[in-house]
Amino acid sequence: DNMDTGVGDTSFIVDHTLYKLSLLKPGSKHKSSSINHKTLISSFRDGEDIYCMYTAPPRFRGSDSTLIISSLSCEDKADNILDFKKDVISLDVKICKNGDINLLIGFLNGSVLVHEPMNKSFTSVYHSHEEIANNSATIVQWIPSSKNNFLVCYDNGDIYIFDKELEINQFERVPFHDNCFSVWKSHKDQCNPIQRWHLCNANILDLKFSPEGEYLAVSSDDGKLRIFDWTNESEILVLQAYYGNFLCIEWTSDGRYILSGGQDDLVSIFDFNNGDILARGEGHKSWVSSISFDPVKSQISENLYRFATVGEDGYILFWEFNPGECMRARSKRDSMGILHALDYESSEESTSRVSILGLEISKSVPAKGRHRVYYMEHVGNHKYKEIPLSGVVTVPNGYITACWGSVLNYWQESVKE
Numbered sequence: 001d002n003m004d005t006g007v008g009d010t011s012f013i014v015d016h017t018l019y020k021l022s023l024l025k026p027g028s029k030h031k032s033s034s035i036n037h038k039t040l041i042s043s044f045r046d047g048e049d050i051y052c053m054y055t056a057p058p059r060f061r062g063s064d065s066t067l068i069i070s071s072l073s074c075e076d077k078a079d080n081i082l083d084f085k086k087d088v089i090s091l092d093v094k095i096c097k098n099g100d101i102n103l104l105i106g107f108l109n110g111s112v113l114v115h116e117p118m119n120k121s122f123t124s125v126y127h128s129h130e131e132i133a134n135n136s137a138t139i140v141q142w143i144p145s146s147k148n149n150f151l152v153c154y155d156n157g158d159i160y161i162f163d164k165e166l167e168i169n170q171f172e173r174v175p176f177h178d179n180c181f182s183v184w185k186s187h188k189d190q191c192n193p194i195q196r197w198h199l200c201n202a203n204i205l206d207l208k209f210s211p212e213g214e215y216l217a218v219s220s221d222d223g224k225l226r227i228f229d230w231t232n233e234s235e236i237l238v239l240q241a242y243y244g245n246f247l248c249i250e251w252t253s254d255g256r257y258i259l260s261g262g263q264d265d266l267v268s269i270f271d272f273n274n275g276d277i278l279a280r281g282e283g284h285k286s287w288v289s290s291i292s293f294d295p296v297k298s299q300i301s302e303n304l305y306r307f308a309t310v311g312e313d314g315y316i317l318f319w320e321f322n323p324g325e326c327m328r329a330r331s332k333r334d335s336m337g338i339l340h341a342l343d344y345e346s347s348e349e350s351t352s353r354v355s356i357l358g359l360e361i362s363k364s365v366p367a368k369g370r371h372r373v374y375y376m377e378h379v380g381n382h383k384y385k386e387i388p389l390s391g392v393v394t395v396p397n398g399y400i401t402a403c404w405g406s407v408l409n410y411w412q413e414s415v416k417e
Contacts, residue, residue, distance in 0.1 A: 039402035041391035044093040046101060046118060049073050050395055053103070053117075054402055055088050067091075067105065069117050072395065072410070080117050092150075094142040104150055106140030112152060114164050126162055126192070138204050144213030145230070149194070155203040157220065161195040181235045199226060199235075208249045215272075217258055219246035225260060227272070237275050240367040242266060247287060252305055253295040257323070261288025261309050269321060275365045279326045283378040286313035290391045292399060308399050308411075310389035316401050316411060318380040330374040384409060 041054040050072040059066050059081075065088045069080035090106035105113040112126040139153040148165045184196045202222035209216055209230070216228040225246045227237035244263025251258055257278065258270040267281030267288060288311045297306040306320045384403060391402040399411045 039390050039404065039408075040088060040091050041393055041400065041402040041408070042091045042093060043072075043393045043395050043400065044095065044101060046095075046099075051117075052393070052395070052400055052408070053091060053093070054391075054408060055091075059083055069103075072400075082115075086111060089137060090140045092141045096147075102142070104140045104142055106137055106152065108136055110135075110137040110152065110154070112137075112140055112150070112162070114150075126164075139207050141207060141209075144209050151207075153204040153207060157198060157200040157202050157204060159197040159199060159204070159207075160193040161197070162192045163194050166190055166192050166194075183233045197228075197233075199228070200224070205245060205247055206249045208251055210251050210255045210272075211253055212255060215255075217249045217251065219249055219260065219262075221245050225249065225258070225270075227258075236363065238364045239270060239275065239277075240365065242268070242280070242367045244287075247289060248291045248309075250291045250293045250307065252293055252300075253298070254300050257305065259291050259293060259307055261291050261311070263287050265311070267291070267309055267317075267319065269326075271323070277368055277373055278323060279321060279330075279374045279376050281309075281317075281319055281376050281378060283317045283381065284309065284311040284313055284315060286311050286388075289389060292392045292394045294394045294399075296394070296396065308392050308394070310392045310401050312388035313383075314385060314387055314389055314403070315381055315383045316389065316392060316399065317378040319376070319378050321376060326374050326376065330372075382411065 039054055039056070041052065043050065043052045045051070051069055052072055053067065053069040056066040056068055058064055063083040064086055065084050067082045067084070067088060071079075084105075084107070086107040086109060088105060089108050090104075092104040094102045094104070096102060100116060101118050103115040103117055105115060107113075114126075115121070135154040135156045135158070137152055138155055139151075141151055141153075143149045143151060143161070148163050149161055150164065151159050151161050153159050179201065180198075181200070182198045184198075186192075186194045199218055200220050200222060202220040202224075204218060204220050206219045207216065214229070214231055215236075216230045218226045218228065220226070223241045223245050225239040225241070226235060227239075228234065229236050241262055242264045246260045246262040246268075248261045249258065250260070256272055258272055260268045260270070261284075262268070265282075265284045265286060265288065267284075269278045269280070270276070271278050288309050291309045292307060294306045294308065298304060303322050303324055304320060305322075306318070308316060308318050310316045384401070384407070387403045387407065389401050389403045393400050395410075401409050401411065
């Protein structure tokens with residue numbers, strides 16, 4: 001049965017029920033019946049309660065995807081389960097100043113649902129306009145510096161920004177795409193979208209705002225990781241992958257370093273202050289699909305950073321790094337002459353220079369060859385069968401991983417080799 005929420009067209013909602021699945025505890029797992037479903041996963045806190053939300057294969061004929069919101073800390077709370085007639089492609093959550101929780105659910109056809117899970121209500125439904133309907137949506141995300149705005153990414157390199165308080169059916173005609181970075185702003189009041197950012201001419205694979213919301217890191221399938229100054233609406237840095245594409249991005253909680261994983265099976269750590277690569281991490285045997293920084297276990301005052309990655313090899317790897325030690329190790333390699341003759345660098349040249357945090361650096365930074373980068377090892381790992389892992393999120397006292405088939409595992413601590 002369809003739900004009538006009183007806002008927009010919600011015909012793609014098949015069912016919305018509340019009942020209890022098995023509680024996900026440390027060391028436990030939740031398993032569904034299909035391994036052909038790539039699981040999306042995220043988490044949020046409501047007071048003392050920790051919630052995990054994840055996608056699962058459809059439960060009913062006529063539905064394409066299921067979203068489950070489950071409490072990790074309270075056995076008495078029922079799971080919030082939603083079934084949709086459209087494929088869910090992205091999730092994001094925002095905790096408002098008044099304590100309200102707004103969940104953003106993006107669908108393949110560009111539709112976006114704003115849901116308040118604690119109030120069991122749907123506030124808005126947004127649909128792609130015919131001008132952008134030919135492009136598939138890839139990511140939805142709340143904009144940290146805004147109360148009501150969220151963005152939708154598309155596979156042509158565009159980002160559209162919407163205001164959830166504006167009329168749903170009001171849509172302004174947007175100019176055609178440009179071949180370089182550009183920002184278009186609406187000149188009409190009460191009309192969505194309010195902005196369009198053309199970032200590149202490639203599919204956007206991942207996108208993360210810096211902790212303060214000032215900068216935006218974007219990876220795309222042209223092998224680049226671009227950094228934008230969100231406040232000043234400018235592109236400030238372009239980093240090139242060693243091989244293939246960057247598939248996942250994460251910022252450290254102090255905003256000093258950008259963590260990434262990609263199709264080169266490597267983890268890369270970039271220094272945001274100068275655009276230089278601090279280290280690469282070896283350990284995965286296939287593409288790195290997700291990365292999650294751990295602000296609890298990290299000791300930033302002592303320059304110790306910790307994070308976890310998962311890959312299509314079925315492994316979760318645990319990492320830690322000290323920036324000073326990474327730089328000393330690289331300097332030692334340089335002093336031993338282990339470089340230039342065997343080195344490889346991207347053929348892309350630096351085309352301009354830009355100032356970041358008062359330092360002038362090259363705007364376009366080619367990938368450094370293997371012999372000019374410090375390679376670090378992981379500090380622990382565990383493998384979950386032969387099924388690719390698709391996501392990892394940090395929760396208090398551990399990590400939750402998801403794999404194809406909606407199998408969730410709660411890891412309390414690193415597993416030493």
